Amino acid sequence: MKETLEAINQMQADGIIGKYAIGGAVGATFYLEPASTLDVDIFVTLPTVPGGLLLSLSPIYEYLKTKGGRLEDEHIVIGGWPLQFLPANNDLEREALAEAVPANVEDVETWVMTAEHLAAIALRTGRPKDHNRILQFIEQRAMDPKKLQLIVARHNLNSKWEQFERKFLEGKHG
Amino acid sequence: MAKSKMRERLASLSFSEKVKILEKLRDRSRTIEASGLRPKATLGAPKKGN
Numbered sequence: 001m002k003e004t005l006e007a008i009n010q011m012q013a014d015g016i017i018g019k020y021a022i023g024g025a026v027g028a029t030f031y032l033e034p035a036s037t038l039d040v041d042i043f044v045t046l047p048t049v050p051g052g053l054l055l056s057l058s059p060i061y062e063y064l065k066t067k068g069g070r071l072e073d074e075h076i077v078i079g080g081w082p083l084q085f086l087p088a089n090n091d092l093e094r095e096a097l098a099e100a101v102p103a104n105v106e107d108v109e110t111w112v113m114t115a116e117h118l119a120a121i122a123l124r125t126g127r128p129k130d131h132n133r134i135l136q137f138i139e140q141r142a143m144d145p146k147k148l149q150l151i152v153a154r155h156n157l158n159s160k161w162e163q164f165e166r167k168f169l170e171g172k173h174g
Numbered sequence: 175m176a177k178s179k180m181r182e183r184l185a186s187l188s189f190s191e192k193v194k195i196l197e198k199l200r201d202r203s204r205t206i207e208a209s210g211l212r213p214k215a216t217l218g219a220p221k222k223g224n
Contacts, residue, residue, distance in 0.1 A: 001193045026196065033184035034192045036199040080197070106190050140185055 002106040003079030007067050008042065009108065016063045018045035021100035021111040023086070023118060028133055030103055030112045031142040035133075039075055039082040043097055043113070046087055060085050092120060092155040115143035120151045123160050135168060 011017055021027070024041030046055040061069070064076045064083075075082035088094045096117035103112045113121070119137050122130035137143045152161045184192070 001197065026193075029192045029196060030189050031185070033181045034195040034199060036203055037196065038200055038203060081200075103189050105193050112189075140181065142185065 001079065001081060002108050004040065004081045004083065005079075005105055005108045005110045007064060007069070007078045008083075009110070010067075011060065011063055014063070015047060016059050017085075018047055019097050019100070019111070020044045021097050021113045022103075023096070023113050023121060025133070027112050027118050028115075028136070031115045031118075032133075032136050032140055035136075039084055041084050041086055043086050043088050043093055045094070045097060055087065057085050057087065092117070092124065092151070092157075095151075095155075096121060114147075116147040116151055119143055119148050120155065120157060123152070123157055123164060124155075126160065131164060131168060134164065138169075 008017075008020060012020060021043050022030075022040060023043050024039075025035055025037035026040045029035065044060070046057075048055075061071065061076050064078055065071070067078065069076040069078045071077075072082055075084050077083070086093075088097045096113045099117065100111040100113050103110050115137055119134045122133045138145070149161075152158060184195070187195075
């Protein structure tokens with residue numbers, strides 16, 4: 001992971017990407033016990049270009065190929081980890097990037113989304129493994145429920161939260 | 175050790191230590207896949223439920 005993060009940091013320093021943060025299962029591992037995953041989700045902002053043209057992830061892949069990266073489906077493998085770059089293209093993801101917290105892996109500085117933003121993104125994505133992750137955050141008291149509720153309300157996820165609550169949490173409080 | 179205690183202990187490790195465990199889990203998954211005991215996991219499944 002050290003080599004992976006060093007490559008991403010260098011790419012940021014070289015202006016290929018703006019701010020970035022680790023999300024997904026690897027991001028959740030910052031707060032929870034490690035859970036098996038095969039790839040790393042990297043949420044990024046891309047530098048804006050004059051005229052507001054549609055931005056592409058191609059420069060990221062082209063850059064990392066010059067650093068020894070190998071394409072594998074929609075991932076690029078660096079340092080043994082397949083990376084999936086996800087442009088932060090909605091308010092929730094942009095906020096998650098803006099509020100990401102610094103982390104350190106083997107003396108390499110990096111950024112990880114807050115537990116509450118990871119949970120909110122998982123809520124919106126809504127696959128069984130995403131719901132499982134939210135339950136882990138709750139059961140392990142790894143996030144602030146009040147902060148999550150503010151994010152849920154701010155990003156119009158109330159109905160998704162109510163569905164989640166009905167399905168997984170009813171009868172568990174008391 | 176009770177499962178909940180084990181999870182707490184694992185969660186309290188440093189991120190670097192957790193990442194080392196992630197790498198072991200990843201390598202184990204790849205070994206199992208390569209042996210044919212489990213179908214290859216699909217990378218790149220949809221991750222955004224916008």
